[in-house]
Amino acid sequence: MRYFATFFWTFLLVNMASYVVSSMTGSAFHFSTAIIISVVFTVLLFIIGELIPAEPSEEH
Numbered sequence: 207m208r209y210f211a212t213f214f215w216t217f218l219l220v221n222m223a224s225y226v227v228s229s230m231t232g233s234a235f236h237f238s239t240a241i242i243i244s245v246v247f248t249v250l251l252f253i254i255g256e257l258i259p260a261e262p263s264e265e266h
Contacts, residue, residue, distance in 0.1 A: 213248045220244040 224240040 212251060216248045216251065217244045220247055
C-alpha cells in the first residue's frame, strides 16, 4: 500500500509541475513524459528511503 500511495502522490505532483512548467515556457504538455518522470522519481524516493537509517546512531 505504501508503494501505491507514494506512486499516486508522485504521479499527481509531477504531472502538476510538468503542466505548470510547460505552460510557463509556452511548450506543449506531454502526459507520457510526465508519467516517465513520475516513475523515475518514485524509484528514487524508494532508494533514498532505504538508504536513510531508521534509528539515530548512538555515538559517544
